[in-house]
Amino acid sequence: MNGIELIANILKSEGIEWVACYPSNPLIEALAKIDIKVIAFRHERGALMAADGFSRTNDRQKFGVFVMQSAAGAENSMGALAQANADNIPVLVLPGGYTLDRMSVAPNFWASKMYEPVSKYAETIFKVEEIPSIMRRAFHHLRNGRPAPVVVEMPADVCAAQVPTELENSYSFPKQFTSRPTNDAIDAAVAAIQQSKNLLIWSGSGVLMSQATKELQELAELLSAPVYTTMPGKSSFDERHDLSLGAGSTTTTLAAKEFLLKSDTILALGSSLTKTPYSQIIPPGKTIIQNTNNPDSINKDESVDVALVGDTKETITELIIKLKAIYGESKMYDDNVRQEISQYKADMKKEFDPFLNSEEEPISPYRVVKAINETLDLENSIITHDAGAPREQSVAFINATVPHSYIGWGKTTHLGFGLPLIIGAKIANPDKFCLNIMGDGAFGMSGMDFETATRQKIGITTIIYNNGGMATYPVGASNDFPVAREKSGVGVMTGNYANFARTFGGHGIEVTKISELAPALQKAQELNKEGITVIIDIQTSMVSKRGYRA
Structure with a gap:
């Protein structure tokens, strides 16, 4: 047994059932051989974000795991790792590493060292004999103290070495401990x-x-x-x-x-x-x-x-x-x-009713929110937003019911996080209807992982607010860029996302009329139950109206 195989066996003993990855890393094949499902994403960032989404809905009872190659793979993962760290999400990250003689040579990317500011604990395996202890420490940190990402870097030469026979079954399972205030x-x-x-x-x-x-x-x-x-x-x-x-x-x-x-x-x-x-x-x-x-x-x-x-x-x-x-x-x-609470809710409803009940087409995003609240079984759904306008038009307006029925996220709010996040949430909750709401700008960041969900028959639904631009920077607002838009088209986006869904093997639904909203959501739920991935492309308007701030 070599070091890679030992790590795979430890993950198996920890109850890991699936791993997100972007090839290549020798651990991928070792995991597949012992029947741990390996899901290859279209980008390292999306893979780590899906592992994050899995952990978010498992409350430290199960953990998302992400595997990628050294060098470029580790470099590409930095943003997703920073997001998980900022939001205090326990996820295990297993980058491949250079051989020891090359690890500290510039410009080689020493992942565990570079990841220290954006993780809770990061360690490099310097000796194959250290693997059981290092993995014990990793899972201890995942289960205890501040929840956050844990990194174990796997140098190629160290992890290809043979493990002493007496260490093959020496892994000790770390328990979860809790503390209380004095x-x-x-x-x-x-x-x-x-x-x-x-x-x-x-x-x-x-x-x-x-x-x-x-x-x-x-x-x-x-x-x-x-x-x-x-x-x-x-x-x-x-x-x-x-x-x-x-x-x-x-x-x-x-x-x-x-x-x-x-x-x-x-x-x-x-x-x-x-x-x-x-x-x-x-x-x-x-x-x-x-x-x-x-x-x-x-x-x-x-x-x-x-x-x-x-x-x-x-x-x-x-x-x-x-x-x-x-x-x-x-x-x-x-x-x-x-x-008093009831009166404030009534006053807010009165102020936002013109937007929630707007008959305008293209459709107000608030009218979409109303359809979500009225059409879905909210106790048996998981909903998330993406960054920017979809966040501000969802968090205060979509009704959260049971734990994790709505996943709010973001201290740094990476654009495009919602799609891979909801893939991970669906893997964790296969019986729930899992819905991601994003704008066309966010889709450009992670849209190719729609194909990942389609290929793996992970039945999720993504609503895209197709308004031809970035609604976070509406025309005429203080943060608008009118000259750059006129000269270079900055902020302008076009596309038929329903056609994109069909091209990549999923189901695309185009919504241009208010009367089509509820049927589209109902159809998506039916298709998701069959493992069919859905995009609902909604022609929306840019609405600058937002909630309140203390």
Whole structure:
């Protein structure tokens, strides 16, 4: 057995069922020989993004794995790795490596060294005897502490070497461990909650990752506290609940905006509280209680009054126990909070109804959103957006129900991420209808992986807002580029994406009329069940209307 074969066997013992790849890497053949499915994508970036999507919906119970070649393959993967790292997604990345004598010679790309800033842990295999220990450390880091990418680089000569017989079955499976905040920290948080006059719960992706959505609902109902979810935390709290403020990206709902402004205390659960252009900013003057499993996130972007370092589910459970000792088992039902949230939702609906019910053709993107909310079984669907206008016209408007029914993403928001992401999500959830919404600009970044899904019979649906340009930079806006457009066509895009789908073996549906929206979504669901990949090419208008910002 050589080093590559040992790594393959370790992955098998870890329950890895499939691996995303872009050839070539000797591990690919070794995996196939032991019946681990290998899916070849059309670009390294897309392969890693699909592995990311698989991990996002598995909450550290299963992990996406990505394999690629050294040099150009490792270089091409950098952007997708940075995206996963920014969003705290645990994915295992296994680049091939140069032989040891060439690894540190310029300009050769030493992947594990170059990846250190955009991963949690990166290690090179220098001796074949180290493989069991290195892989144990890798899976330990995937399961424990801050969730993030882990890299193990496989130099060609080291991993081709023979493994000592006594090491062939020496791999030790690392367990998952959780920690909880100290009693003093919990007591401090409870005291701050008691003193608050207007408490708001800020729910991040850590609530999903720790599978704490039921505990979050119990806590919110115990306190009658409104719940705002970050974009990565969207679907951690059912948006049909009368305490839900909805989710936010650059913009958010009216209810979220108003409660973010008026709250005096924010209980942030499972959140790094990272300030990005694609998140709501916490207004000054708040008492902040922050829970995270990464101590480095405390006091990073916000001045934190109480730090609850530990697993989010464990933290919420401890808070509930302490608070019930004070308030009793019955819910602190506050109808005033619920009525206020309901009124804000009604006011927002009134403001956006002209867009959600627009009869204009080309079709308003908001009319598409309305069709999605009304046509799909949202509890049995997984929906994601792409970067730019589709994000801002989806996150605050499409209703998230059960965990991962909507995947919000992006601290750096890589254009084109939605398509490979939804492929990974579909592999993780084969019985769910998986829908990606993207613009024509985003499709240009990753559209060829539609062929990957078609070839592998991964039944996903992609809606493309075909508006002939980049709606993030609408004509006449402050970020428009009118001279560059006139002289060089910058921002102008054309194409028939339904024809593209047919060319690459999928099914293409063209939608030009509002009456065609619901039938198109229904047809896509039927086809996806048969493993047929679908593009719905919708002729849309550029609508500059967005949600709110605190």
